[in-house]
């Protein structure tokens with residue numbers, strides 16, 4: 001079981017406000033981890049620490065040279081920046097060698113294939129400022145996976161997508177999980193639990209749950225807010241019971 005990433009006793013803060021406290025997390029090849037927790041609980045901060053965007057005040061991070069693809073929260077992206085859909089997707093290859101400073105025909109082919117798979121090929125020459133939230137989300141998902149990273153990190157990938165694409169999105173993630181580890185943050189506990197393999201609940205501290213089935217009692221014990229759960233009536237959002 002190859003470890004792609006390990007965090008040990010991480011404390012992270014903004015100014016003097018402690019946001020993550022004594023967090024341990026290990027991601028192995030083929031893991032599919034869902035990160036849940038209340039608003040302001042520190043989920044995005046945890047991703048920032050993993051990505052090296054935020055330096056923790058203490059603790060140890062072992063990345064072991066793992067390549068990481070990242071889908072940021074779409075509402076935090078400045079879509080006024082003048083760049084085409086195709087160029088955003090290709091920019092996911094920034095670390096990959098270009099032929100004479102240009103993207104190779106293979107690069108362009110894989111960008112087209114991904115855009116087709118996500119249903120956005122017809123938008124390839126559009127400026128990203130002209131897209132809807134759901135379209136933008138697909139563009140940035142293509143960008144995150146085009147380099148075929150060992151670890152894919154997604155911060156609320158389903159915020160703007162409709163329920164049709166949400167199903168497709170998780171099918172795509174399932175396929176990718178055959179050869180890459182996935183960490184996904186979501187507020188939709190029901191949806192996330194039915195797709196991931198394990199769950200980490202983040203509310204300043206991190207509680208790791210080695211299964212995708214989690215009861216209300218366990219959520220409460222992990223300090224995760226029960227009001228995150230949508231009860232009964234809404235299809236596909238019923239939380240599985242613990243056996």
Ligand SMILES: Nc1ncnc2c1ncn2[C@@H]1O[C@H](COP(=O)(O)OP(=O)(O)OP(=O)(O)O)[C@@H](O)[C@H]1O
Pocket residue numbers: 014019037038039040041042043044045046
């Ligand atoms: N750049 C920043 N400067 C100061 N405080 C910040 C900054 N970013 C986040 N915080 C604070 O840190 C805490 C954790 O924020 P974070 O974004 O990690 O939470 P989250 O679990 O991702 O929340 P949400 O579910 O609302 O996206 C919050 O109290 C937030 O106000």
